[in-house]
Amino acid sequence: MSTNSFESLSKKMDNAVGGKDDAFIKVKVLFFARARDLTGMADMSLEVSLGTTAHDCLNKLISKFPGLEEIRNCMVLALNEEYALESVVVKDRDELAIIPPISGG
Amino acid sequence: MAAEEEGMNLIEILEENVAIDMSKYMSYVQSPSCGAIATFGGTTRDTFEGKTVLELRYEAYVPMAVRCIKTICTSARSSWNLNSIAVAHRLGPVPVGETSVFIATSAVHRGDALNACKFIIDEVKASVPIWKKEVCTNGEVWKENSEFLERRDELGNSSCRKNVVEGMDQRERVAAEER
Numbered sequence: 001m002s003t004n005s006f007e008s009l010s011k012k013m014d015n016a017v018g019g020k021d022d023a024f025i026k027v028k029v030l031f032f033a034r035a036r037d038l039t040g041m042a043d044m045s046l047e048v049s050l051g052t053t054a055h056d057c058l059n060k061l062i063s064k065f066p067g068l069e070e071i072r073n074c075m076v077l078a079l080n081e082e083y084a085l086e087s088v089v090v091k092d093r094d095e096l097a098i099i100p101p102i103s104g105g
Numbered sequence: 106m107a108a109e110e111e112g113m114n115l116i117e118i119l120e121e122n123v124a125i126d127m128s129k130y131m132s133y134v135q136s137p138s139c140g141a142i143a144t145f146g147g148t149t150r151d152t153f154e155g156k157t158v159l160e161l162r163y164e165a166y167v168p169m170a171v172r173c174i175k176t177i178c179t180s181a182r183s184s185w186n187l188n189s190i191a192v193a194h195r196l197g198p199v200p201v202g203e204t205s206v207f208i209a210t211s212a213v214h215r216g217d218a219l220n221a222c223k224f225i226i227d228e229v230k231a232s233v234p235i236w237k238k239e240v241c242t243n244g245e246v247w248k249e250n251s252e253f254l255e256r257r258d259e260l261g262n263s264s265c266r267k268n269v270v271e272g273m274d275q276r277e278r279v280a281a282e283e284r
Contacts, residue, residue, distance in 0.1 A: 032166055033236035034247045074249070076260050078234065081169035085261040097166055097234070101249035101257075104165070104194060104235025105147050105206045105226055 023050040025092035027057060035075065035098040038067035048090065054079060055086035057096055071100045107167045113189040114178045118167050121197025125207045130191035134211035139188045141215035143222040147206040149199050156241045160200045161248075166234040170194070177228040181210070184224065185217040192225065194235060205237070231256045 027046045031039050039061075048057055054077050062068045077084050078097040090096060107118045115133050119125065127146065134142055149161045178190045188211040199205040208225050212218040229235075231252035238245050 030166065032234065033164060033238070037247075074254065074257070076257060078166070078169055081166075081172055083232075083260040097169065099166070099234055100236070100247065102230075102232070102234055102253045103237045103248035103250050104163070104170070104233045105230040105250070 024048065025050055025052070025090070027090050028093070028095045029057070029061065030095065030097040032097065032099060034071055034100040035068065038070060039065045046096075052090055053086065054084055054088050054090055054096060057090055058086065058098075061098070068098070071098075075100050107171055114175065115189070115191040115193075116171055116174045116178070117191075117193045118165055118170055119193060119195045121195075123195065125193050125195060125204045127204070127207055127209075130193060130207055130209040133191045134189035134209045136188050136211055138213060139211040139218075140213055141218040142209060142211045143215065143218035144210075145206075145208045145222050145226045146204045147226070148204050149201050151201045153239060153241075156243065158201060159240045159242065160198045161205060162198050162238045162240060162245075163194070163196050163205060164236050164238075165194070165196055167196075170233050170235055173233045174229065177225055177232070180228070181221040181224055185212065185221040186214070187212050187217055187221055190221070190225070192229070194229075194233075198240075227252060232260065 024047050027048060028043060029046050030043050031041060036042050046057060046060065048060065058072075058077065062072065076099045077086060078099055079088055079090065080095050081097075083099075106120055106123065113134075115130065125146075127144070131142060131144065149158065151158055174192050178192070181187060181190065189209075191207075191209040193207045195205050206226070206229065208222055208229075210218045210221045210225070212221070230250045237248050239248050
């Protein structure tokens with residue numbers, strides 16, 4: 001399915017479940033270490049609909065960058081510089097970091 | 106360099122190719138009131154599982170790393186009677202024999218200084234968003250701390266976490282803050 005038809009289908013689905021029209025927010029995503037190797041970028045802007053969770057953001061990122069699947073089960077997420085559960089709802093201009101297993105010290 | 110000085114904690118994440126000046130941190134924590142200074146230095150060693158290591162290369166999510174180290178210092182202070190704490194971590198390449206992380210604690214008594222020092226390095230390895238790549242003669246690999254892997258499931262629930270209390274009622278919120 002092309003990106004355009006996916007987005008229009010997604011909007012129809014939002015309408016069907018009573019979601020807000022055109023209520024999109026932008027989240028800044030940071031990729032570190034192995035995550036950066038796998039995506040080829042250090043950061044990007046992710047547009048998602050209002051009410052999206054960190055878990056949903058992650059799924060969207062994995063669909064864009066299937067290579068991230070490699071670290072899916074051992075990574076953690078941080079939202080605005082604090083570790084976060086995947087169930088947390090992201091807000092406009094939040095900073096979501098993909099944290100592969102750390103190795104400081 | 107990202108530096109944070111709060112009360113008597115000094116936290117520094119050093120830019121690439123800036124070496125750790127241990128005497129600076131020892132001077133920082135030293136005080137006439139203290140009978141003990143404890144230190145830990147982590148150094149790049151030349152072998153890992155039979156492979157020859159050339160260097161380690163570090164990167165960090167710097168603002169979050171500073172926050173996490175602050176939290177660790179607060180936690181150390183709640184367990185031990187400490188005077189000062191200094192934590193420094195390098196970024197970029199750290200060749201064999203050089204120090205990548207340095208911790209100094211001072212206290213009236215040595216038990217507090219030594220125990221806090223050990224606690225702090227253990228916590229850094231478990232929770233601070235810093236990564237190292239091991240560069241060997243035959244390739245490079247991102248390392249993973251076992252301390253992190255053991256702690257991973259708890260991290261979203263730790264004091265370092267985003268306060269996910271939207272939707273929780275007041276009673277639950279108070280309980281969460283007290284944990």
